[in-house]
Amino acid sequence: xxxxxxxxxxxGSSSASATDHxxxxxxxxxxxxxxYESQKRRDWNTFGxxxxxxxxxxxxxxxxxNHVLDFLRYLDQFGKTKVHLQGxxxxxxxxxxxxxxxxxxxxxxSLDALIGRLRAxxxxxxxxxxxxxxxxxxxxxxLREVRDSQAKARGIPYKKKKKKRKLMxxxxxxxxxxxxxxx
Numbered sequence: 001x002x003x004x005x006x007x008x009x010x011x012g013s014s015s016a017s018a019t020d021h022x023x024x025x026x027x028x029x030x031x032x033x034x035x036y037e038s039q040k041r042r043d044w045n046t047f048g049x050x051x052x053x054x055x056x057x058x059x060x061x062x063x064x065x066n067h068v069l070d071f072l073r074y075l076d077q078f079g080k081t082k083v084h085l086q087g088x089x090x091x092x093x094x095x096x097x098x099x100x101x102x103x104x105x106x107x108x109x110s111l112d113a114l115i116g117r118l119r120a121x122x123x124x125x126x127x128x129x130x131x132x133x134x135x136x137x138x139x140x141x142x143l144r145e146v147r148d149s150q151a152k153a154r155g156i157p158y159k160k161k162k163k164k165r166k167l168m169x170x171x172x173x174x175x176x177x178x179x180x181x182x183x
Contacts, residue, residue: 036117043114044121047071060125065136068118072111072142079106084153092155108147115139 033041050071051058058067083105090096119134129135 040117040121043117044125047118050074063133065133065138068115068133068136068139069142072106072114075111075114076103076105079104079110081105081107081150083150091153094155105150108143108150111146112143115143 047068048060051060051063051067054067081104082100082102084091084093084096084100084102088100088102090098090100090102115134119132122132122134123129133139
């Protein structure tokens with residue numbers, strides 16, 4: 001019986017040291033970021049680099065909605081969404097039968113998500129919500145115009161998704177057997 005005790009103690013000390021080693025290793029490595037957090041950091045760094053490349057360079061604290069709009073227009077050159085121009089024979093067709101020379105642009109959904117991440121990153125990096133250049137009316141107007149023009153070019157009207165909360169309330173109102181209050 002005494003041999004088992006010694007063995008247990010030896011195993012316990014070996015597993016304890018392995019646990020200590022794992023904890024030290026984890027402490028030395030930064031926590032793994034979520035996909036969203038990684039993308040937000042990448043977007044923030046890209047915007048900062050864009051501002052530094054301006055002539056003259058612009059400090060993040062000096063940036064405004066005009067810089068953000070210029071950044072969004074700059075990103076269009078890297079887009080993968082075909083947006084038919086008004087004079088294109090395929091304008092307004094959801095699935096054009098052939099190729100055309102219309103430009104590739106950033107999709108509205110991508111720009112909308114980008115602005116959301118940059119808006120959050122600005123405040124996480126010490127910016128005040130009142131001075132957030134990503135949260136201005138000019139940015140909202142630009143995104144709305146992009147959304148509407150891309151929807152027209154594809155011939156598919158944009159429909160705003162209804163919030164689930166309203167749908168649930170409507171279902172509750174229409175079904176007298178469901179009660180919010182328990183008796």
